[in-house]
Amino acid sequence: MTTTRSPLTTDLLRALRPHQVLTHLSERLSYRYDAIQFGVTPLAVVLPETTADVVAAVRAAKAAGIPIIGRGAASGLSGGVTPLQESLVISFTRMTNLHIFPQRRGAVAQPGVVTLKVSEAAKPHGLMYPPDPASFRTSTIGGNLGENAGGPMCFKYGVTGDYVKAMEFVDVDGDVHRLTRDCYDLAGLLIGSEGTLGLITEATLRLIAPPKFSCTLMAHFAEVGQAAEAVSSAIAAGAVPSKLEFMDRACTNAVEDYMHLGLPREAEAVLLVDTDGNDSQVVDAELELVAQACGAAGGTVRRATTPAEADALWQARRSISPSLGRIRPQRMNEDIVVPRSSLPDVVREIRALGDASPFQLVQFGHIGDGNLHPNIMFDPRTESSEAVHELAREIALVAIRHGGVLSGEHGIGTMKKDFMRDAVDPVTLEVLRDVKRGLDAGNWLNPGKILPEAVSPSTLAGDS
Ligand SMILES: Cc1cc2nc3c(=O)[nH]c(=O)nc-3n(C[C@H](O)[C@H](O)[C@H](O)COP(=O)(O)OP(=O)(O)OC[C@H]3O[C@@H](n4cnc5c(N)ncnc54)[C@H](O)[C@@H]3O)c2cc1C
Known part of the structure; x- marks a missing residue:
């Protein structure tokens, strides 16, 4: 069957306009992957234009018992938007309103605004938006917030989260919240939460004067x-x-x-x-x-x-x-951060791992922050993805041994969730689960990402 008809799609078609709901297989297929990974074809895709559309979609999915995945440009490098089961994908690419407020040195952006557009719109006002992921021509503000994206300029200027003054988000029940960054920085909690705690529908961003x-x-x-x-x-x-x-x-x-x-x-x-x-x-x-x-x-x-x-x-x-794309058809792009003083040892140890493995390993990164991107080059048609995953784990373990962390800017997603037990102590991991339970007790929002549990909704079991 190529077109899904289910209680969910019936509800969605009733609440939204027909062009906002994709049900045909040929339309849904391209919503099952991000920049590194294929997942399960979603049951339906919604293209909201307003916060009210997002509310309607979330409520319909929850009523139908279907998990919800927020999606920007799908340029993510950790499997953050790949559905792990039949899901509703909410793609924000039509929420592209952007307003610059020069007097306030600020911008208000819907989540589907492409990162570069913020910089382009700020420029005529003598302002700039510093967060500069290399994907800035395609990535969206929603995805940047979802991953707390950084870039070459983040050593001096900071990452996406440093430029968010306020946000609006829709919670798992379809309620809308407006957050600032004062007490209990809940906006800060949503930044980098990979769509697992709520869906960001608007962000108020800080702009600065560019250096001369x-x-x-x-x-x-x-x-x-x-x-x-x-x-x-x-x-x-x-x-x-x-x-x-x-x-x-x-x-x-x-x-x-x-x-x-x-x-x-x-x-x-x-x-x-x-x-x-x-x-x-x-x-x-x-x-x-x-x-x-x-x-x-x-x-x-x-x-x-x-x-x-x-x-x-x-x-x-x-x-x-693009240069690495010519070496092998696929690459797993690691994203570790280590103390700067450990960089020489870490780079050498990772190179030794590469030399001892059948894969070519390439390293680059934002070295000022200790953020390295060891890339494992491979051909999924002929080489074992388990072996790639194992090498990725060994790289993660090098970072952890040197007091580092699993991700500087690409997030945990599905790619590194198996390493969370290596990187985070059991008590802290339980606190992370408490945060998730606090905002999404049923595990409906992007289940199977970040936390090392099974995929299905309502599975947020602890380690004990
Ligand atoms: C060639 C290339 C270079 C890259 N360079 C960099 C780099 O220099 N720095 C860097 O940080 N990253 C980089 N990336 C990774 C990627 O571009 C970033 O993670 C980017 O922020 C993802 O944006 P997106 O719109 O594609 O988000 P998506 O991949 O669509 O989504 C990313 C995550 O955010 C969540 N999300 C999306 N929208 C929302 C929303 N509205 N509310 C809540 N959650 C949401 C998703 O569920 C997912 O978990 C690169 C990727 C590529 C392919």
Whole structure:
């Protein structure tokens, strides 16, 4: 049967307009995956345009006993939007209202607004929106809030959650709440909750004045530990780069094979660094601090002398995803965060894991935050996904052993939920379950994500 007719779809078609409810198989199929994973084809898909539409959809799903998954652009890298059973997907891509309030240095966005649109709309008012996930051309504000997305600029400017002043969300009963960030920061709780606690239907965002000047350098190193040392000493010396990115040798070579930018193929590590601010001399002096730290650690430094040269260097960073796509058809993109002081050991240990496995491992990341993205390259047609998962677990265990965490910005989703028992002590895990029970006792919202339990609604059993 290609078109679903069920009490749920009947209710949805009664409460919403026909073009907002997708029931035909050909329409539903593409709502079963995100950027890394396929799941179960949803029973129905709803395309709300207003908060009232979301309320109607949530109430219909709850009445029919069907789990609910909020979905943005599905660019997520942890399986956050993949349905694990027959579900209702609420896709926010038609909720795209965006208003800029220059006097308040703020914006009010519906969840389906594409991240880049906020920056574009802010620019004519002399304002900027700093959160800059590499997926900013496709990802949505709702998805960014769902994952608390970061990007190259997050070391200096912070992540998505740092720019949320208030929000509106619909709870599992279909009630609408407006939250600010004062007492019991409930908005903060929803940020990064991957659609498991409520559905965000509007966000009030903070905008800032953009810096007037920036400058850029690339440094390359014969040994990965030297790059990490350079980062630590530059920061200890007082530099706060606006961007601070790391690429290992495999990553640099993948980009060079694709883009031919003249990157140093022999280098074990490459750093790309920007400093910015309103005083050009200060910006320049700050980059010089970084250059000196890189030189002292044994690196070779190349400063960009023109904006075009700076842009060419950053093109290398922007090209990582398409470059890796040419190596193998699929990759599992890990997202660990470790203390900066552990970076040399962590990068080496992860490389050793890759060398001992049948898979190619590529590493890059926002090194200023200690956020690394080891990518396991594989072909799902010929290589075992269990072996990929096992290697991902070993990488997670390296991070945990060094006092790190499972996710910097991509979330836990389904990809890392099995590692939660390794990363979070049993008492704290139970507190997380209490939070989920407090807002969604029946486990109707995105069940099977984050917490390491079975998938079905009402299964929120503890470890005991
Ligand atoms: C090439 C590439 C590069 C990337 N680079 C980065 C990067 O630099 N930094 C980074 O942080 N991420 C990055 N990502 C990951 C991804 O783009 C981000 O996680 C992004 O925030 C997801 O946005 P989305 O709209 O696609 O959300 P989706 O993938 O659709 O959803 C993500 C999560 O948010 C939940 N959600 C969606 N909308 C709502 C809502 N309205 N209310 C409540 N929950 C909701 C979903 O249920 C899901 O759990 C990258 C992905 C790709 C493919």
